[in-house]
Amino acid sequence: MINKFFLINFLFFNTQAFANNITIKVMDSKQSKVEGVIVYLTPENNTLNHALTKHPLIIFQKNKKFTPYIAVLQKGQEINFKNQDDVTHHIYSASGENRFDFKIKAGEQNKSTVITTSGEVAMGCNIHDWMSGYVLAVDTPYFDQTNSQGLSIFKHIPPGSYKLTIWHPQLETQKNEFTKKVEIHNNYHFKVILPKPLLPIPAQQNQDEFDFLEGY
Amino acid sequence: MIKFIVISFLLISSDIYSAEQSFKGLVDTRVVSVEYDTQSYLSGNYGKFNFDSDTPFTLAQLGLQYTMKWENNLSFHAVGNIYIDGRNNGIGLTEAFLSYRNLPNQNGWRIKSKIGVFYPKISFENIATAWSTPYTLTSSSLNNWVGEELRHSGFQLTLDKLGKFNKSQHNFSFDISLFQNNDTAGAMLSWHGWTLGNRQTLLNEKLVVQPFAARSTTLATQASYSDPFIELDNRWGTHLTTNWQYDNYLTISGGIYNNNADASIVKSGQYTWDTNFKHVGIKYNINQKIQLISQYMTGNTFMQSPYGDKVVENDFNSGFIMLRFQQNKHQYAIRVEEFEVKDFDSTVGDNNNEYGKGITLSYRYKLNKRSFIHSEFNWLNSSRPARWYLKQDVNLTEQQFQLAFRHYF
Structure with a gap:
């Protein structure tokens, strides 16, 4: 009993x-x-x-747009950019500690960056100004x-x-x-x-x- | 200037392997039919279109763009064009410049600059590869003049404000250009008036001056051609432009051009022309399918004899309104325009007065992503007393039909 x-x-x-x-x-x-x-x-x-989410967050560049437009990841996680367009993009983030920029050629699939600070990552393309995407890095x-x-x-x-x-x-x-x-x-x-x-x-x-x- | 660009280019080329090179281009072949126009303005006559009436099958433009981009946001651009129409054939560069495009900062401010030979920021039509217009087969009279007589050889500084960094839908841009090699700007606008077409002047080209009566009297010093990109007074001209874009459906721009020429100089048959104008433009997407584009320009140009009296003085203005309707593979465009030159000097045998109006109907069919079939009809009526010097009617109505195959690569 x-x-x-x-x-x-x-x-x-x-x-x-x-x-x-x-x-x-x-x-x-x-x-x-x-x-x-x-x-x-x-x-x-x-x-x-x-525990850190290990798989990378994938952001596509397709039809000169960030897809998805908005995403979330855990601080320390990696973003993997995949350019599905036939033009080069120059991706950047001007957000505080999470600043980065690099060019990604047409069809290039494995450009990555690790987001080390929590907060908003506002992304753009310095060639196509209308492109805009957001990632929120969270500490949980x-x-x-x-x-x-x-x-x-x-x-x-x-x-x-x-x-x-x-x-x-x-x-x-x-x-x-x-x-x-x-x-x-x-x-x-x-x-x-x-x-x-x-x-x-x-x-x-x-x-x-x-x-x-x-x-x- | 070109020498400077080439040297700079070679210096930077030591880092050549970390750079990305690209070639882009446009092939534009056409069948052209022109009525009531014996000879084009390009042949030294008073016809308003760039093709002559006996122009057969033509290579209306083979544009080539070479770009080299380095990792440090610096790039080199060279744009060349080839034209083969049987009469005004040409091959050469239209632009060559180094460009710097910084990344925007956290508040959306960005600095850009150009140094070299490049187009002034005026046209809302000529926005595609090698300064072609995707909307029509001809540029409006306003922008055809930009392609014929204007080019900045110098430096441009641009400050952009991208609204998205502050969740704003307003984007602003401010440009200042300092330029040389445009001392004869206004000569051809005075002597053949406003024109319609797709022919850009190559940097190595000179333009045939119309045989008006004063060429054998008061203006006998003028050479038989005008050199549009020449420096005679070693003074810098200025061009200020500003641009406001609201969201992705409204753009309004304006600018002030002053070539700041010392109008008292004549060298090797080339006069300095003091040319000033203002320009405004609007591009408005009324809905997903209909776009309105309109531009207007008004200004003044004059040149003097070595004794200081104004030999030629003209006011000029030109404007157009275009409506585009786009649905799937089809684009229809209608453009109406009106232009004028008012002659204020009293030089005998050089009447530059002009008034004209035109209508353009254009249809574009997209064969695939890169290839287009494009047809266009132009009707243009103009009154120009200078035609009398060639024993022609002062009033002229011209019609042009073109069928083109365009391929962007």
């Missing part, structure tokens, strides 16, 4: 300790779901050992981007206090983010309503569509 009790208790506790599944739904003030925003959870007690392994239903699902989150952050370059708030303190002790379903609607995402399109333009 006692053994059985312990076993059940252990399983229950174990579920609680290591298998909290958190669903976060991001909506705007009109109750419409918001797709593509970055959602991440930062433990308040930062002694947790953050618990990050995601909302799907078409406005949902982000996190599995196996250890219990504790967290700062939930919603980030998008077109979110017109301070630092483009919206934060909330959350306590995680069980499976939870949070609903977040953004304080402001997102601004329109830039089209990454030149005013003239012709393929053989020069800098005249």
